[in-house]
Amino acid sequence: METSHIADRLIRFGAEDGDYMVTKSDDLIIDFTDKIRAIRFTSGYTVYIRVSVGKHVGFYTSNDLSPEGIEEAAKTAVKIAEVSPEDPYWVGAPRGLGLTDVEGIYDKRLAELTPDEAVDMVKSAMEGVSTAKPGVRPVRGSLRINVREYTIGNLNGEEVSRRGTSIFIYISGRAEEPGRSAVYTDFQNSRSLDRIKPYELGREVGLKTYEFLDAEAVSTGLYDLILDGRVAASIFRIMLSQAVSADAVQMGRSPLAGKVGCKLLSENITFVDDGTVPGYVGSKPCDDEGIPVRRNVIFDRGVLKTYLYDTYTANKENRRSTGNAHRSVGASTVPLPNNLILNPGDYTLEEMVEDTSKGVYVLKTIGEWLSNPVSGFLNATVTHGYFISNGSIAGRVKGAVIGGDFYQLMNVKVVGLSKELYESMSSYSPHVKFEKVQLSSK
Amino acid sequence: MEFDWVLEEGARLGADYVSLLYQETVYESFTADNRNVREISRRRAKGLGIQVLRGGGLGFASTSTLDKDSISRCLKKALATASAVKMVSETKLTEAKPVEDRAVSRFKIDPLEVDFQDKIDLVLKANKAAFVDPRVKSATTRLAVHYDRRIVKSTEGVDVEVKCFTTGLSHLAVAYEAGVMERVLHQRAEVAGWEFIQESDWEAFTTDLSKLACKAVSCKTPPPGSYTVVVDPEIIGILLHEAFGHASEGDLVASGASILKGRLGEKVASKLVTVVDEGVVEGGYFVPYDDEGTPKRRTVVVDKGVLRSFLTSRTTAAELGIENTGNGRCQDFQNIPIVRQTNYYMLPGDMSFEELLEDVGFGIYIRGVGATGGQVDPGMGTFTFSVGPSFMIRNGELAEMVRGVVISGFILDVLKGVDAVAADLRIRTSIFGGCGKDGQIVRVGFGGPHIRVRRMTIGGGG
Numbered sequence: 001m002e003t004s005h006i007a008d009r010l011i012r013f014g015a016e017d018g019d020y021m022v023t024k025s026d027d028l029i030i031d032f033t034d035k036i037r038a039i040r041f042t043s044g045y046t047v048y049i050r051v052s053v054g055k056h057v058g059f060y061t062s063n064d065l066s067p068e069g070i071e072e073a074a075k076t077a078v079k080i081a082e083v084s085p086e087d088p089y090w091v092g093a094p095r096g097l098g099l100t101d102v103e104g105i106y107d108k109r110l111a112e113l114t115p116d117e118a119v120d121m122v123k124s125a126m127e128g129v130s131t132a133k134p135g136v137r138p139v140r141g142s143l144r145i146n147v148r149e150y151t152i153g154n155l156n157g158e159e160v161s162r163r164g165t166s167i168f169i170y171i172s173g174r175a176e177e178p179g180r181s182a183v184y185t186d187f188q189n190s191r192s193l194d195r196i197k198p199y200e201l202g203r204e205v206g207l208k209t210y211e212f213l214d215a216e217a218v219s220t221g222l223y224d225l226i227l228d229g230r231v232a233a234s235i236f237r238i239m240l241s242q243a244v245s246a247d248a249v250q251m252g253r254s255p256l257a258g259k260v261g262c263k264l265l266s267e268n269i270t271f272v273d274d275g276t277v278p279g280y281v282g283s284k285p286c287d288d289e290g291i292p293v294r295r296n297v298i299f300d301r302g303v304l305k306t307y308l309y310d311t312y313t314a315n316k317e318n319r320r321s322t323g324n325a326h327r328s329v330g331a332s333t334v335p336l337p338n339n340l341i342l343n344p345g346d347y348t349l350e351e352m353v354e355d356t357s358k359g360v361y362v363l364k365t366i367g368e369w370l371s372n373p374v375s376g377f378l379n380a381t382v383t384h385g386y387f388i389s390n391g392s393i394a395g396r397v398k399g400a401v402i403g404g405d406f407y408q409l410m411n412v413k414v415v416g417l418s419k420e421l422y423e424s425m426s427s428y429s430p431h432v433k434f435e436k437v438q439l440s441s442k
Numbered sequence: 443m444e445f446d447w448v449l450e451e452g453a454r455l456g457a458d459y460v461s462l463l464y465q466e467t468v469y470e471s472f473t474a475d476n477r478n479v480r481e482i483s484r485r486r487a488k489g490l491g492i493q494v495l496r497g498g499g500l501g502f503a504s505t506s507t508l509d510k511d512s513i514s515r516c517l518k519k520a521l522a523t524a525s526a527v528k529m530v531s532e533t534k535l536t537e538a539k540p541v542e543d544r545a546v547s548r549f550k551i552d553p554l555e556v557d558f559q560d561k562i563d564l565v566l567k568a569n570k571a572a573f574v575d576p577r578v579k580s581a582t583t584r585l586a587v588h589y590d591r592r593i594v595k596s597t598e599g600v601d602v603e604v605k606c607f608t609t610g611l612s613h614l615a616v617a618y619e620a621g622v623m624e625r626v627l628h629q630r631a632e633v634a635g636w637e638f639i640q641e642s643d644w645e646a647f648t649t650d651l652s653k654l655a656c657k658a659v660s661c662k663t664p665p666p667g668s669y670t671v672v673v674d675p676e677i678i679g680i681l682l683h684e685a686f687g688h689a690s691e692g693d694l695v696a697s698g699a700s701i702l703k704g705r706l707g708e709k710v711a712s713k714l715v716t717v718v719d720e721g722v723v724e725g726g727y728f729v730p731y732d733d734e735g736t737p738k739r740r741t742v743v744v745d746k747g748v749l750r751s752f753l754t755s756r757t758t759a760a761e762l763g764i765e766n767t768g769n770g771r772c773q774d775f776q777n778i779p780i781v782r783q784t785n786y787y788m789l790p791g792d793m794s795f796e797e798l799l800e801d802v803g804f805g806i807y808i809r810g811v812g813a814t815g816g817q818v819d820p821g822m823g824t825f826t827f828s829v830g831p832s833f834m835i836r837n838g839e840l841a842e843m844v845r846g847v848v849i850s851g852f853i854l855d856v857l858k859g860v861d862a863v864a865a866d867l868r869i870r871t872s873i874f875g876g877c878g879k880d881g882q883i884v885r886v887g888f889g890g891p892h893i894r895v896r897r898m899t900i901g902g903g904g
Contacts, residue, residue, distance in 0.1 A: 033699070036530050044776065059481055060484050063489065073486075088478075181821070251580050252580035252618075330485065383822065
């Protein structure tokens with residue numbers, strides 16, 4: 001990618017400070033139902049520009065990297081900055097760009113995968129579903145392979161680049177018998193090809209789909225809950241990503257504002273943000289401002305230690321960025337976790353189930369993103385779960401709503417964490433067990 | 443248009459069918475946060491998507507670099523993917539009627555021509571007006587302007603251009619009282635020019651939302667359980683769209699991922715329920731043609747409780763052996779059209795809102811202002827939605843406000859439980875978000891009248 005002319009153009013049109021990020025993205029996508037629908041290649045650039053004239057800041061995003069496109073982008077960005085009111089908190093664009101050494105985030109084999117090889121992976125996943133049990137078939141899915149290059153620079157002449165690959169596959173199975181049906185979906189997400197096992201994914205989906213034909217509603221009441229690691233990871237991402245962001249804190253939109261140093265969660269709970277873990281979905285050598293990523297301990301044994309910062313929010317508090325800038329579509333940045341990780345405990349899932357007299361092991365939920373991270377109110381609907389009675393699985397359940405105060409759950413109701421971590425959209429968690437949680441049903 | 447040669451070149455290289463989508467889009471956003479301007483941004487994109495059919499294989503590629511060499515490479519990639527697909531599955535298309543048309547959404551003042559300064563002044567004023575109460579701890583106001591131009595051309599004689607302007611404003615109010623924080627997010631948008639922004643009272647809009655957040659922060663959540671529920675037009679709109687609309691999309695039906703599969707002609711709702719999908723309707727988004735160049739007219743999906751039609755694109759209509767309803771839509775030139783709703787809504791009845799309340803001894807009136815959305819499993823028919831601050835109903839009258847209300851259930855149970863439908867139809871669209879499916883987001887419209895449902899599960903209670 002030729003990007004060196006961007007800074008020159010910005011300066012020529014009157015920018016005094018600023019930075020830019022250019023991404024080149026190549027995607028190979030296969031959408032399928034019970035058969036492959038289409039394969040598509042998409043390829044394109046995005047240019048994100050942030051410039052300042054004095055304390056006036058402007059933003060511009062475009063997908064045109066041609067010389068004329070950059071000329072237009074630079075001119076418009078500066079014009080926007082000039083008409084914007086002064087931002088009293090603007091100190092300047094990031095300085096000190098650099099890279100942390102992070103492994104396992106670019107896979108050459110994945111970057112060079114052909115459409116035919118991708119088709120074979122999809123066929124394996126579909127075969128896994130349809131051969132798992134009679135009457136079960138694949139109904140929906142997608143395989144997405146992404147290769148992305150980033151170049152991040154500033155008007156001070158600094159520039160860094162990073163690149164990464166990712167692969168994501170999901171597949172849904174459906175089982176039908178007279179008077180009853182079931183659907184089950186699962187996914188695999190990785191930075192490299194060797195961690196994706198399409199057939200095994202499909203087979204697991206097929207088995208689970210069949211198994212949940214006999215799922216029933218549970219009655220409203222208090223249950224011990226074991227959240228599958230992926231469900232827990234998804235919930236933590238939704239409830240904490242914004243809450244630990246210095247932006248939400250400074251703007252008065254976080255329940256964690258003013259609580260650094262306070263013990264808010266159980267002492268079993270240590271959350272870290274770590275963008276350096278090899279092969280993790282959110283790992284990268286630098287953030288979207290070019291600041292090297294690092295490991296940040298957010299909650300240490302229940303005590304809130306820090307918020308996450310980009311350069312802008314860090315400047316407001318006269319401190320340094322934690323390497324968590326994420327560039328929004330509008331070209332400004334917001335601090336968010338790179339990989340949000342709940343440190344594991346020492347239970348096995350089997351031990352957690354054995355220790356439960358009346359409970360539900362929650363395998364899948366929908367709607368957790370409807371929870372309210374500002375008030376801390378958690379909401380999720382269990383679509384697939386196992387009913388636990390006297391230490392063993394006694395049936396399958398669906399359609400119950402989990403509701404409650406997230407911070408109370410994580411403080412006084414959490415009683416156990418499993419040994420392994422599971423991922424959901426760059427959030428990582430073990431299985432988590434809670435005592436006496438309200439489940440609502442019809 | 444300068445891309446006609448692509449159609450000819452595609453045919454020469456062996457494509458049975460070539461379709462192009464050229465798109466230009468501009469999105470301006472002006473954000474004020476806690477009395478200061480936070481971000482002014484402009485996003486501009488243009489590019490070309492090429493879809494080809496060769497020997498039954500459907501291939502696609504896109505490019506944002508529009509020189510001849512890049513487009514040629516893009517065409518060849520599309521043909522290569524078509525060849526990979528045809529080895530494993532065959533796609534058929536319904537016949538497309540040749541059509542040539544230029545459609546422009548209604549507007550008086552081009553919002554992109556309006557001075558940046560006017561937009562900054564408006565959003566800042568609206569944001570500052572929101573601090574009406576010391577309990578308001580945070581307020582974010584966002585003004586947005588969107589221009590979308592699409593040209594669809596195909597080797598079958600389709601040549602359609604659709605231009606659309608959308609404008610709107612959103613506001614997030616966060617209130618804090620006695621250790622409790624509550625947020626209310628709402629937006630208003632229309633397919634219109636700057637006149638929609640000019641003619642609305644945005645200071646009143648943000649003030650009202652702040653007051654609502656302040657009132658909600660001290661409210662209780664209702665005890666979980668089963669209630670008689672009166673549903674407002676926004677919630678019935680989003681509920682229908684998410685929990686029923688997706689299940690009526692032909693691709694989900696064809697693959698068996700819909701609870702409505704095999705149910706055409708069956709009773710799926712109360713006889714009071716009629717649901718349509720319509721491309722151009724007051725208050726909704728502007729879809730006179732879909733992204734395959736098919737005219738989008740009114741499709742009656744449910745007629746007096748009976749399932750009458752599914753929504754289809756050219757591929758799904760061929761697969762299901764039914765009519766193409768013009769619902770093949772894509773997010774942008776980088777995506778392939780898939781079956782999407784346009785403006786999906788319930789037709790009104792003849793009762794008043796008061797009459798809906800009259801018969802309710804104890805229930806809840808659930809409202810959309812401040813709702814955060816919903817999620818469904820169209821294969822199971824289950825849904826869960828977080829609605830805005832709502833009201834208990836006692837002895838036929840609205841009583842105290844409640845917050846944190848979450849509804850969930852099985853959509854067919856809900857629609858069969860509709861026992862009253864009001865006359866007050868309202869349809870809305872959004873400029874800040876849209877409907878997501880298969881990684882693509884498209885703008886939609888949704889709505890309906892107030893309705894009453896005899897039994898619905900209410901969660902919350904925390």
